[in-house]
Amino acid sequence: MQKERISTMTGYHLPVDLKQFKKLTLNPKNTTLTPDQKKDLQHNINIFRDAIVAFTATGSARGQAGHTGGPFDTAPEVCILLGFLNANPEKYYDAIFDEAGHRVATQYLLAAIDGKIEPDHLLNYRDANSKLPGHPELGLTPGVKFSSGRLGHMWAMVNGIAMAHRDKAVFMLGSDGSQQEGNDAEAARIAVANNLNVKLFIDNNDVTIAGHPSQYLKGYELEKTLSGHGLTVVRAQGENIDSLYGAMVKTIQTNGPTAVIVDRKMAPGIPELEGKIHAHDVVPVDVARKYLTKRGYAEKDLAFYDQIKAKGNPHQYLGSTKDKGSNRVIFGEAVNSVLDELSEEEAKRRVMVIDSDLEGSTGLKGIHQKHPEVYVSSGVMERGNFSAAAGFGFGSDGSRQGVFSTFAAFLEMCISEITMARLNGCSVLSHFSHSGVDEIADNTCHFGINNFFADNGLMDAVSTGLYFPADGEQMKAVVRSVFFTKGLRFIFSTRSKTPYILKENSEEKLYGGDYKFVPGKEEFIRRGKAGYVISYGDMLYRSLDAVERLRKEGIDVGLVNKPTLNVVDEEAIKVYGSSPFVVVVESLAQKTSLGSRLGSHLLDRKLTPKYRMMGAVKEGCGGLYEQINAQGLGPDDIVRAVKAAHEK
Numbered sequence: 038m039q040k041e042r043i044s045t046m047t048g049y050h051l052p053v054d055l056k057q058f059k060k061l062t063l064n065p066k067n068t069t070l071t072p073d074q075k076k077d078l079q080h081n082i083n084i085f086r087d088a089i090v091a092f093t094a095t096g097s098a099r100g101q102a103g104h105t106g107g108p109f110d111t112a113p114e115v116c117i118l119l120g121f122l123n124a125n126p127e128k129y130y131d132a133i134f135d136e137a138g139h140r141v142a143t144q145y146l147l148a149a150i151d152g153k154i155e156p157d158h159l160l161n162y163r164d165a166n167s168k169l170p171g172h173p174e175l176g177l178t179p180g181v182k183f184s185s186g187r188l189g190h191m192w193a194m195v196n197g198i199a200m201a202h203r204d205k206a207v208f209m210l211g212s213d214g215s216q217q218e219g220n221d222a223e224a225a226r227i228a229v230a231n232n233l234n235v236k237l238f239i240d241n242n243d244v245t246i247a248g249h250p251s252q253y254l255k256g257y258e259l260e261k262t263l264s265g266h267g268l269t270v271v272r273a274q275g276e277n278i279d280s281l282y283g284a285m286v287k288t289i290q291t292n293g294p295t296a297v298i299v300d301r302k303m304a305p306g307i308p309e310l311e312g313k314i315h316a317h318d319v320v321p322v323d324v325a326r327k328y329l330t331k332r333g334y335a336e337k338d339l340a341f342y343d344q345i346k347a348k349g350n351p352h353q354y355l356g357s358t359k360d361k362g363s364n365r366v367i368f369g370e371a372v373n374s375v376l377d378e379l380s381e382e383e384a385k386r387r388v389m390v391i392d393s394d395l396e397g398s399t400g401l402k403g404i405h406q407k408h409p410e411v412y413v414s415s416g417v418m419e420r421g422n423f424s425a426a427a428g429f430g431f432g433s434d435g436s437r438q439g440v441f442s443t444f445a446a447f448l449e450m451c452i453s454e455i456t457m458a459r460l461n462g463c464s465v466l467s468h469f470s471h472s473g474v475d476e477i478a479d480n481t482c483h484f485g486i487n488n489f490f491a492d493n494g495l496m497d498a499v500s501t502g503l504y505f506p507a508d509g510e511q512m513k514a515v516v517r518s519v520f521f522t523k524g525l526r527f528i529f530s531t532r533s534k535t536p537y538i539l540k541e542n543s544e545e546k547l548y549g550g551d552y553k554f555v556p557g558k559e560e561f562i563r564r565g566k567a568g569y570v571i572s573y574g575d576m577l578y579r580s581l582d583a584v585e586r587l588r589k590e591g592i593d594v595g596l597v598n599k600p601t602l603n604v605v606d607e608e609a610i611k612v613y614g615s616s617p618f619v620v621v622v623e624s625l626a627q628k629t630s631l632g633s634r635l636g637s638h639l640l641d642r643k644l645t646p647k648y649r650m651m652g653a654v655k656e657g658c659g660g661l662y663e664q665i666n667a668q669g670l671g672p673d674d675i676v677r678a679v680k681a682a683h684e685k
């Protein structure tokens with residue numbers, strides 16, 4: 038599936054000369070480095086790190102975010118591993134797997150060093166359609182050898198690769214964030230039980246997204262954990278080449294599964310970032326410029342950063358405000374408004390909010406700051422955290438709640454835990470942010486598109502609520518309405534901000550004022566005789582724009598908001614089901630979401646309008662607003678689909 042070498046140019050020039058990167062050979066039989074080898078290795082590490090800083094900073098310049106600290110950290114391990122691979126290609130599987138897919142800059146740089154990507158093209162890091170999205174995708178980018186991005190999934194696969202290639206050792210870069218996932222414990226047992234030749238190099242930088250594991254996850258210790266499983270574990274000082282090389286050689290020479298715990302501060306040598314939590318994210322342009330200048334790059338070679346600008350969605354949407362709210366942040370504020378009404382003691386007794394190392398992204402940070410009494414900082418352990426929330430709400434009539442949150446992409450990990458929580462009658466309010474595809478530069482592995490999987494009970498199970506508010510005002514109303522109720526409730530929000538829906542022919546917000554959310558009720562945003570668009574979440578304002586434009590053209594199309602995704606409103610379905618057509622517009626997977634269900638609900642009721650559906654249908658294109666358009670969900674696409682349904 039690998040495509041031809043990419044050479045899309047930015048017009049800009051990578052200031053780091055990759056031709057200077059030396060093809061080193063290192064034989065692990067030699068337990069120490071010669072002075073020349075050490076010099077060459079340091080030379081390569083410098084080039085590697087300079088390049089990582091130089092091209093990831095374009096993600097910052099373009100407002101597309103990214104990750105610098107992680108790939109910067111592991112450069113010494115990667116350069117040593119390349120030396121091993123060059124010296125004895127027959128002994129090692131030809132890939133440096135990485136369980137922390139956000140460190141994708143490493144893989145792109147390796148592909149460029151390998152001649153598969155034009156070095157200048159690296160400056161398109163994370164841009165739409167550049168084939169350099171936020172996580173590695175096999176088959177998309179020339180030279181990329183695997184897909185990664187969901188923490189905790191990779192080691193188990195690497196075990197299987199070692200089983201299929203018994204004559205080779207398999208290398209994997211690890212991270213102290215990824216190793217928190219339960220999968221890694223299972224993978225460790227499989228590796229040890231089968232004496233697999235897997236070699237782990239774990240960046241133990243004590244930084245993840247939301248904090249320092251040594252502070253928020255006391256008792257978590259990699260060396261003890263892995264040696265407890267039976268791996269041979271060697272510790273190294275990551276920024277001391279002799280120490281690192283010695284440890285790596287020792288693990289390569291040892292038969293069976295081994296790990297090097299590579300201790301270092303994150304982003305060593307970048308004073309603004311070193312050891313800091315934000316070093317996990319993309320390096321700001323001014324910091325990159327300062328770092329590269331100090332490393333000897335000329336001002337003119339770094340001038341291109343000034344020309345790179347963020348691109349915005351040029352479309353003006355009708356029917357909603359120009360200003361936008363961040364629904365994922367508003368979720369946290371809405372929970373605070375519920376907690377504000379309780380005494381500290383009562384809040385602590387009745388509510389437990391547990392984070393999964395994403396508090397800044399999923400809106401929980403606001404709760405952490407305002408109501409620390411209910412808050413538990415936890416690690417990258419979604420299943421354990423969800424079940425802890427479920428346990429807190431075990432035996433509750435709804436007045437005691439566990440609150441859980443992560444990205445919607447990782448809802449898929451929690452399905453079985455959700456089933457058991459339901460069978461245990463638990464009360465949990467879950468917030469899955471980053472639903473849909475909008476602005477997910479992290480790309481396909483971070484798409485939150487299978488949210489309907491959360492409602493996986495049988496027909497006689499107690500009901501599960503799936504709610505996807507259309508704007509920030511509706512988010513507040515939903516949270517307040519469903520907070521202290523029994524059972525499992527799931528609230529969804531997007532990564533992107535959304536405008537506020539306006540009342541018809543008015544500048545007043547539809548969901549402001551005295552609006553009350555009624556679970557299960559579908560809301561007629563516009564009434565029409567020609568047919569209906571049914572939508573929810575971030576697609577509502579986009580559908581409203583299309584509907585308004587169509588109505589101006591004389592097509593009397595109606596629009597229904599369905600904020601409760603999984604309950605049929607019998608009155609509403611009769612109205613739109615009896616109209617000439619129904620078009621479902623959503624940003625979740627067309628295969629598993631409303632579009633694939635509403636048709637059955639209609640037929641069940643002997644309602645047979647013309648039926649069409651639009652949802653997420655393909656892998657991502659990277660970038661931000663471009664993702665929605667790439668799915669065929671752009672403004673003109675909706676208009677076109679409705680017109681096609683309207684045609685006789």
Ligand SMILES: Cc1ncc(C[n+]2csc(CCOP(=O)(O)OP(=O)(O)O)c2C)c(N)n1
Pocket residue numbers: 106107108137139186187188189212213214215240242244245246303317393394395417447
């Ligand atoms: C299953 C899963 N949960 C959450 C995330 C979001 N996430 C990306 S990186 C990260 C933690 C990063 O820590 P680490 O892996 O140690 O990387 P570093 O900060 O050192 O780059 C998290 C929580 C994810 N990608 N996968």
